[in-house]
Amino acid sequence: MNKLEAMEVFVQVVDAGGFTRAAENMQRPKATVSTQIQALERALAVKLLHRTTRRLSVTAEGAAYYEHCLRILADVRASEESLSRSRLSPSGRLRVDAPTGLASAILIPAMPDFFRRYPDISLELGCTDRPADLIEEGVDCALRGGVLDDSSLIARRVATMRFVTCAAPEYLAEHGKPEHPTDLLRHRCVNYFSSRTGKIADWDFARGRERIRVSLPGSIAVNDSNAYVNAALAGVGIVKMSTVMAGPMIAQGHFQVLLPEWTTIPMPIHVVYPQNRHLSTKVRVFTEWVAELLRDHPRMRLPKGPAGRSISVPAVSSDLLLADSLG
Known part of the structure; x- marks a missing residue:
């Protein structure tokens, strides 16, 4: 027996004041409605309704059960409506x-x-x-x-995040531009260390089939993206930064792109x-x-320089190791 369905039938019978009207309202045979009520009474081991040839009345137990049924059915309907609304408009x-x-x-x-x-x-x-x-x-x-x-x-x-090597014009005016990734060993670079492991991320580069990974001594290391950007803007050193952070500043002339023919592996x-x-x-x-x-x-794309020319980056094999995020 479907207990929930039987409760619904019982409420309909009480509200309609009889089996005939309830059966009409539910568009079911009267015999089916009567059978469901009898099965419910057997399952509960209690008489819910007094039946005579002229009228139907609710027993004391039936009246109490009727109130419980109303609350239970209302909760079920509310839950169904809530789920339906969630599918249309999550909350x-x-x-x-x-x-x-x-x-x-x-x-x-x-x-x-x-x-x-x-x-x-x-x-x-x-x-x-x-x-x-x-x-x-x-x-x-x-x-x-x-x-x-x-x-x-x-x-x-x-998404895929891409990176560029760049520095503030003030830094480059004082220290010059690196022409090769190994030149970075003679420059001041801003390092980024993992908040989870404390490890400083190496810098990897690729050009055609060449692969270079360098561990830079650096004069400062940070573990926050905003601090990383601000260090670069202050002219502290060279950075390897995501296009998300660097793109607008390159376009506005706050950063200059370095080693444009070298790329780093994109980050998923x-x-x-x-x-x-x-x-x-x-x-x-x-x-x-x-x-x-x-x-x-x-901002997920490679940025354009101040003159509007796109920065060219060659394809990189996906078998290179990925470093931690640099913002």
Whole structure:
């Protein structure tokens, strides 16, 4: 017996004041309605209705059961309506973590579009270059760059981030330009160290079939994207920076591109979430929105110089190692 269906039939019979009217309202045979009520009474081991040839009345137990049925059926309908609304317009809290540079330069400026599409979502956006522990910190999903070494996460690749080597004109006027990656060993460079491991990222370069990886001594190392940019703007040294952060500053003349014939391997960007969690509608729509946002975003492309000429970057084999994100 379908208990929920039987409860609905019982409520209909009580509200209609009889089997005949209830059967008409539900467009069912009267015999079917009567049989369902009898089966419900047997299952409950209690008499719910007094039946005579002239009238039907509710027993004391039936009256109490009727009130319970009303509440239960109302809760079921409310739950179904809520799920239906969620499919059309997801709602509730969504906690997302993203690297500082990506969040500041791309995600936050696009938030008005996100909220126009999903006005019922309350977004908590954690902006940090430190990889969050999604389970311990209650994060629904996160954007991460580079190699994913956490096998407990499910990942969807949503973009590719590219990098350029650059420096402020003030630094170059004083120290000159490097002509080859090994020349960087004689320059001041701003290093970036991982918030998770403390390791300073090496700089890798490729030109045709040539591959060079250098460990630069540097005069300063930071672990925050904004600090990295500000160090470069202050003329502290040469940086290898994502196009997300560097593109507008190159176009405005604040940075000059160095070693344009050399490139570094692009970095994949993923949306990740714990595999032991159900992919909620909120996470799904956010992932789709991010993928759409980043797919053709101008800041994800290689920037143009002050004269508007695109910077040429050769193809790089995907078997090169990836370094940590540099913002």
